[in-house]
Amino acid sequence: MLALMLLIRRFEERASQQYQAQKIGGFCHLYIGQEAVVTGAVAAVRDDDYIITAYRDHAHALARGTSSDACMAELFGKETGCSRGLGGSMHFFDKKNHMYGGHAIVGAHVPLAAGMAFASKYRGEDRVTLCFFGDGAINQGAFHEALNLIALYKLPVVLICENNLFAMGTSVKRSTSLKQIVDRAEGYDIPGEIVDGMNFREVRDKLAEIVDSIRKDPHPAFVEVRTYRYRGHSMSDPASYRTKEELEKYRLDDPITRLRAQLTREGKLTNERFDQIDKKAKETALTAVKFAEKSPELPLEKLYDYTYFKKPTA
Amino acid sequence: MREITYRQALNEALAEELERDPNVFLMGEEVAEYHGAYKVSQGLLERFGPKRIIDTPISENGFAGLGVGAAMVGLRPIIEFMTFSFSLVAFDQVVNNAPNMFTMSGGQFNVPITFRGPNGPAHQLGATHSHATECLYANAPGLKVCTPATPRDAKGLLKTAVRDDNPVLVLEAELLYSSKGMVEPPDEELLIPLGEAEVKREGGDVSIVCYAQTVPLALAVAAQLEEEDISAEIVDLRSIKPLDERAIFDSVAKTHRVVIVEQDRPFCGVGAEVCYRIQKNIFDELDAPIMRVSQEDVPMPYNERLEKAVLPNAGKLIAAVKKVCYA
Numbered sequence: 001m002l003a004l005m006l007l008i009r010r011f012e013e014r015a016s017q018q019y020q021a022q023k024i025g026g027f028c029h030l031y032i033g034q035e036a037v038v039t040g041a042v043a044a045v046r047d048d049d050y051i052i053t054a055y056r057d058h059a060h061a062l063a064r065g066t067s068s069d070a071c072m073a074e075l076f077g078k079e080t081g082c083s084r085g086l087g088g089s090m091h092f093f094d095k096k097n098h099m100y101g102g103h104a105i106v107g108a109h110v111p112l113a114a115g116m117a118f119a120s121k122y123r124g125e126d127r128v129t130l131c132f133f134g135d136g137a138i139n140q141g142a143f144h145e146a147l148n149l150i151a152l153y154k155l156p157v158v159l160i161c162e163n164n165l166f167a168m169g170t171s172v173k174r175s176t177s178l179k180q181i182v183d184r185a186e187g188y189d190i191p192g193e194i195v196d197g198m199n200f201r202e203v204r205d206k207l208a209e210i211v212d213s214i215r216k217d218p219h220p221a222f223v224e225v226r227t228y229r230y231r232g233h234s235m236s237d238p239a240s241y242r243t244k245e246e247l248e249k250y251r252l253d254d255p256i257t258r259l260r261a262q263l264t265r266e267g268k269l270t271n272e273r274f275d276q277i278d279k280k281a282k283e284t285a286l287t288a289v290k291f292a293e294k295s296p297e298l299p300l301e302k303l304y305d306y307t308y309f310k311k312p313t314a
Numbered sequence: 315m316r317e318i319t320y321r322q323a324l325n326e327a328l329a330e331e332l333e334r335d336p337n338v339f340l341m342g343e344e345v346a347e348y349h350g351a352y353k354v355s356q357g358l359l360e361r362f363g364p365k366r367i368i369d370t371p372i373s374e375n376g377f378a379g380l381g382v383g384a385a386m387v388g389l390r391p392i393i394e395f396m397t398f399s400f401s402l403v404a405f406d407q408v409v410n411n412a413p414n415m416f417t418m419s420g421g422q423f424n425v426p427i428t429f430r431g432p433n434g435p436a437h438q439l440g441a442t443h444s445h446a447t448e449c450l451y452a453n454a455p456g457l458k459v460c461t462p463a464t465p466r467d468a469k470g471l472l473k474t475a476v477r478d479d480n481p482v483l484v485l486e487a488e489l490l491y492s493s494k495g496m497v498e499p500p501d502e503e504l505l506i507p508l509g510e511a512e513v514k515r516e517g518g519d520v521s522i523v524c525y526a527q528t529v530p531l532a533l534a535v536a537a538q539l540e541e542e543d544i545s546a547e548i549v550d551l552r553s554i555k556p557l558d559e560r561a562i563f564d565s566v567a568k569t570h571r572v573v574i575v576e577q578d579r580p581f582c583g584v585g586a587e588v589c590y591r592i593q594k595n596i597f598d599e600l601d602a603p604i605m606r607v608s609q610e611d612v613p614m615p616y617n618e619r620l621e622k623a624v625l626p627n628a629g630k631l632i633a634a635v636k637k638v639c640y641a
Binding site: 050087091094095141142145148149308 | 375380381384385388406417421423
């Protein structure tokens with residue numbers, strides 16, 4: 001899991017570099033600082049559980065097993081991308097690995113998560129849906145409607161609020177009437193917990209416990225994961241709405257450094273081994289850039305092939 | 315064939331598709347215990363149970379989105395809007411999520427969902443409850459939009475919509491729920507393809523292109539015009555998207571004169587699109603400029619006399635026909 005966290009970080013650093021080199025277009029939201037959240041959550045579920053998230057989605061695909069080649073190629077808008085270059089940074093999808101997107105209208109995917117969980121329950125499966133969203137989503141109508149439906153129909157969803165303290169440039173204090181986000185869940189009679197999102201093990205263990213109880217008896221749960229993004233909201237945001245001191249405080253609490261220290265203390269990791277893992281992550285990210293660069297774009301004559309689904313003719 | 319109402323036809327379509335495919339479920343406000351605000355889902359709860367006929371709270375955005383999510387993982391939801399005027403609250407789900415998913419995922423996730431319910435102006439419901447939404451939805455690539463005008467079309471199109479692998483909107487005609495028409499017996503499978511118009515009445519002097527609530531209007535006008543020796547051909551589009559250009563062109567090539575009568579507002583409307591396509595493709599067939607009869611471009615007034623003035627009516631349609639016929 002340390003390897004995955006490092007891969008996410010190195011991938012995002014490469015994405016940042018390639019964005020600045022204008023190889024990547026549109027918006028690009030980086031996950032650096034939040035790595036422990038998705039890594040911990042994915043470690044707590046089965047491969048066939050459903051995962052859906054908002055637009056800061058690169059890490060969720062990587063954590064689900066989408067190759068860094070396919071992720072980087074998507075950012076480059078190439079046909080080899082995980083959405084064939086038709087989705088872009090905010091719309092990563094990988095059906096095979098049960099990654100149900102990348103959704104860029106804030107809060108609008110929470111009803112979709114309700115539907116996915118509804119389907120699992122409808123079919124009598126014990127699948128759990130993990131629905132990630134940011135602290136900005138909790139003030140959207142779609143979010144509230146979905147939470148009510150999820151609670152009303154007792155759907156097997158873990159609602160994971162990645163609270164990085166800012167909805168774009170607006171702090172939670174300036175956007176939300178509650179003292180703590182988790183209290184939103186109480187209004188819908190959904191059990192809620194606060195988890196330290198900079199601590200991989202805490203995320204994993206708390207999620208594992210919740211997921212286990214949902215599998216036994218379908219019901220929703222809400223987790224406010226407190227985390228921090230080191231970069232701006234997107235590549236075009238210098239994040240001048242927060243202080244250097246605040247950023248430094250969180251950097252000292254870095255999720256990768258923390259897990260490294262834990263493992264080292266326990267004698268499970270040497271500096272040498274860490275450097276090896278990190279080197280591998282850097283190489284993988286660089287290889288992904290090369291792969292994306294040399295990949296072809298979707299040919300123009302296929303422009304109309306992805307508007308309506310047609311059953312393949314035998 | 316036997317005569318049933320538009321409402322019964324829809325009910326049969328729902329029951330047959332629920333029976334055929336266990337992945338189909340019906341969800342919406344008042345669809346289960348209340349049997350539908352317009353009684354379209356009468357008896358379905360008793361027959362299929364609460365697992366498949368599901369009442370929702372008043373949360374159009376929420377349950378429309380729930381349907382999209384369920385469709386992404388293989389179910390075939392039928393989402394009822396109590397009226398399509400309320401679908402505007404779910405616009406983001408219908409326009410941004412349902413049709414975009416297939417493209418944005420590079421073809422990995424199609425969304426086999428049906429959104430259905432009454433659409434178009436009814437009677438003195440005021441501006442918020444009188445929307446015809448076909449133009450709004452036909453504008454979004456990835457959606458299909460149909461507008462049945464008869465019980466037979468209602469049944470055949472709804473069944474096809476449920477089986478389609480893409481998001482389809484079945485815009486039912488609010489004023490026609492109690493209208494009657496001949497429909498094949500229940501043991502005979504009735505599927506009407508999307509994108510296939512139907513000539514509801516043959517004629518030689520003028521083509522009247524219509525759909526939904528304007529079909530009975532056009533048929534009544536045609537009977538009246540017959541008395542004045544004007545023979546009108548009635549082309550019911552049935553589907554707005556895909557649009558059956560061929561049927562329109564064939565009729566216009568025969569009559570050389572055309573009036574489009576639509577239940578929606580004029581600006582950026584169905585009539586504008588049909589008109590553009592006719593002049594672009596078969597300009598030489600035209601013997602007169604194309605005329606269009608639509609709503610007036612104002613929010614719908616409550617006052618009955620004013621409401622009538624806003625809507626297309628026989629007087630307006632006859633005047634337009636006479637103009638293109640130079641009669």
